[in-house]
Structure formats: structure tokens, C-alpha cells
Amino acid sequence: MTQPRLNVLAIGDAIVDVISSTEDDFLTAEGLMKGSMRLIDAEEATRLYSHMGQARETSGGSAANTTAGIAAMGGRAGFVGQVATDQLGEIFAHDIRALGVEYETRPIDVEDPTGRCLILVTPDGQRTMNTFAGASHCLTVEALDEAQIADAAILYLEAYLWVPDRPRAAMLRAIEVAKAAGRKVALTLSDIACIDKRRDSFLDLIRGDGLDLLFANEAEIKALSGEGDFDAALAAFAEKVPLVVVTCSEKGAVAVERGRRVSVPAQRVDKVVDTTGAGDLFAAGFLCGQAEGRPLEDSLRIGSLCAAEIIAHFGARPEADLKALVA
Known part of the structure; x- marks a missing residue:
């Protein structure tokens, strides 16, 4: 087997994040559940955007954030995600390439514009996400560069894109x-x-030995397993997936690798400003640690360090020098 050119190649939504600070009363007035993520159509995206306050707009998407974090730490990352032939599509492509991420997916001329995510951040740092997927859900098999996939040590998949048929x-x-x-x-x-x-589809993937590594948070691993107890939920997949990694917010993170369980505490943060992208950057740090051949405990600590950096400011892209922090 040849040495891979990329550490990680991710496939996910190619969207632009629109982040705005707001109060809990605004969420109530809009009928939004704090901390939730919902998919919206173009009409709702326009309506909600008109009601939002001053916003910060950056290229984003869960897996794209992870690749940006990997690149920031000096890792070799690539991203596959579909944009349209419009201004936001050009912005997305320019930004992610400028961050050092290999991005070769060609824009397409479709009715749906490039996707965007309207993110409302309350004073407690919780983010409520309203996502219009747009052109990102038009990704097809034909858009893949199979040589690029074969040249990456890890193929990293985002569940947001697993729901629609064509991207799946x-x-x-x-x-x-x-x-x-x-x-x-x-x-x-x-x-x-x-x-x-898509619970049954995820479980089929796991049963079919399709996964080597599963990332989740505490609520997600319980939902996928159908278990109300965290330890039972973790055990449900520990024997089916070689490496399971679960983030537990302020309680830290847990990993189980072939029966061996390791836990690390969360990194201390003076003030939580915005939790957008915390899981994405945790994955970036963990994957970088694994790519460098570090022990499991070190990879978890690097992931926690990257997550802590992200939640200390607005947005899902690092502002501090992650390479220096890790060093």
C-alpha cells in the first residue's frame, strides 16, 4: 500500500455560515428550540435572515470546518462539497483553498444556490442552527475524484450529507x-x-464493517444506540467499530479502541462565547493526533484543546495559532 498524500479527505456540506448574537426571547418569538439544528427552504432562509441582527459571514460546513482545522495544524487535508456557480460559491471555494485545504469539486449550474447556515448564538454560548443546504445536496457520484479518495489516509464523512439520496x-x-x-x-x-x-442506514453501515472510526456526542450516541444510559450506548458500538470517540461537553471526551477505554477532561475556558464548530474542531485535533501517530490520550487532548479554542470566540474557524497551541 502506497503512502497517502493526504491525511484526511472529508465529504460534507459546502455552505456559508451567517452567525449572529441574539437573546433567548428572539428564539421564542421565532419558535426555535435552543441548541437545535433544522433544515429550512430558500423562502424561510430569506425570511429569518431579514429578522436577524448584525451577522458575521464565513465559509463553513461541519466537515469543511474540520479540514480547515487540520490545515491550521499543518496537516494535509482535502474537501469534497458541492457549490453553485454563484457569488457565495466563489467565496466558499476561495476561502477554503486560502486556508490550505485541497478543494477540487467543480461548481455546477443548478436552480438551488450555494447553501448557507443561519446561526443564532445566545448569551450562554449555545448555537441554534438553521440550514438551507442548497446546492450542497446536489453532490453526485460523478463529482468524486476517485484518485483523490484513494490518496487519503482517512475518508471523513459528515452525517448531514448522508440524509439526501444523491450525496449518500x-x-x-x-x-x-x-x-x-x-x-x-x-x-x-x-x-x-x-x-x-437515517438511523437504520447508519446501523447498516456499522454492521457491514464500513466504519473504522465513529465520532459522536453524548446525545447522538444514545440516539443511535437507542440506549438511555451513556455507558450502555458506548458499549453498543465498542465491539462493532474499531475506534469510537464521544465528546461530552464540559465532562471531556471518551474513546474506546478495541476494548480499551480512555477519558480526558475538558480544557478550561474562561468564558464560552459560541459553541459553533466545537465538535468539528475536536475532530480536527483528534485526527491530526492520529495522523502523527500519537497515543490515543494525546489525540483526545489535542481535540479538546482545539474545541476549547473555538468556543472562546465567535465562528467555527480558529483564531489562535493551533499549531503553536498543540506544540
Whole structure:
């Protein structure tokens, strides 16, 4: 097996994040559940955006955030995600490449514009996400560069993109290519809403030995397993997936690798400003640690360090020098 050119190649939504501070009363008035993620259509995206306060707009998407974090730590990352031939699509492509991420997916001329996520952040740092997927859900098998997939040590998949049929078909093909090349496949569960819609499909992937690494938070692992107890939920997958990694907010993170369980505490943060992207950057740090051959405990600590950096400011992209922090 040849040495991979990329540490990680991720497939996920290519969207632009629009982040705004707000009060709990605004969420109540809009009928929004704090901390939730919902999919919206173009009309609702326009309506809600008109009601939001001053916002900060950056290129984003869960898996894209992870690749940006990997690149910030000096890792070799690539991203696959679909944008439209519009201004936001050009902004997304320019930004992610400028961060040092390999991005080769061609824009397409479709009715749906490039996707965007309207993120409302309350004073306690919780984020409520309203996502219009747009062109990102138009990703097809034909958009894949199979040589690029085979040249990545880890194929990292985002559950948000597993829900619609066409992107899921592309991901299934990408898994076949990665496995044939002797590479590893990782999945992040992303959100409970994704599990509600595709639980059986996720379980089939796990039963079929399609995964080498599963990322989740505490609520997601419980939802996927159907277990109300955390330890029981973790045990449900510990024997089926070689490496399971679960973040537990202020309680830290846990990993189980072939029966061996390791826990690390959360990194101390003076003030939680915005939890957007915490899980994405945790995954970036953990994957970088694994790519460097570090012990499991070190990889968890690096992930926790990256997550702590993200929640201390607005947005899902690091502002501090992650490479220096890790060093």
C-alpha cells in the first residue's frame, strides 16, 4: 500500500455560515428550540435572515470546518462539497483553498444556490442552527475524484450529507474506493436530526464493517444506540467499530479502541462565547493526533484543546495559532 498524500479527505456540506448574537426571547418569538439544528427552504432562509441582527459571514460546513482545522495544524487535508456557480460559491471555494485545504469539486449550474447556515448564538454560548443546504445536496457520484479518495489516509464523512439520496450514493461509492485502497473510513454523526432520519442506514453501515472510526456526542450516541444510559450506548458500538470517540461537553471526551477505554477532561475556558464548530474542531485535533501517530490520550487532548479554542470566540474557524497551541 502506497503512502497517502493526504491525511484526511472529508465529504460534507459546502455552505456559508451567517452567525449572529441574539437573546433567548428572539428564539421564542421565532419558535426555535435552543441548541437545535433544522433544515429550512430558500423562502424561510430569506425570511429569518431579514429578522436577524448584525451577522458575521464565513465559509463553513461541519466537515469543511474540520479540514480547515487540520490545515491550521499543518496537516494535509482535502474537501469534497458541492457549490453553485454563484457569488457565495466563489467565496466558499476561495476561502477554503486560502486556508490550505485541497478543494477540487467543480461548481455546477443548478436552480438551488450555494447553501448557507443561519446561526443564532445566545448569551450562554449555545448555537441554534438553521440550514438551507442548497446546492450542497446536489453532490453526485460523478463529482468524486476517485484518485483523490484513494490518496487519503482517512475518508471523513459528515452525517448531514448522508440524509439526501444523491450525496449518500456518492459517499457510499467513496467508501468503496477508500476500502479498496486500504484506507480508513470515519463518520461524524453531526446531529440527532440526522439520526432520526437515517438511523437504520447508519446501523447498516456499522454492521457491514464500513466504519473504522465513529465520532459522536453524548446525545447522538444514545440516539443511535437507542440506549438511555451513556455507558450502555458506548458499549453498543465498542465491539462493532474499531475506534469510537464521544465528546461530552464540559465532562471531556471518551474513546474506546478495541476494548480499551480512555477519558480526558475538558480544557478550561474562561468564558464560552459560541459553541459553533466545537465538535468539528475536536475532530480536527483528534485526527491530526492520529495522523502523527500519537497515543490515543494525546489525540483526545489535542481535540479538546482545539474545541476549547473555538468556543472562546465567535465562528467555527480558529483564531489562535493551533499549531503553536498543540506544540
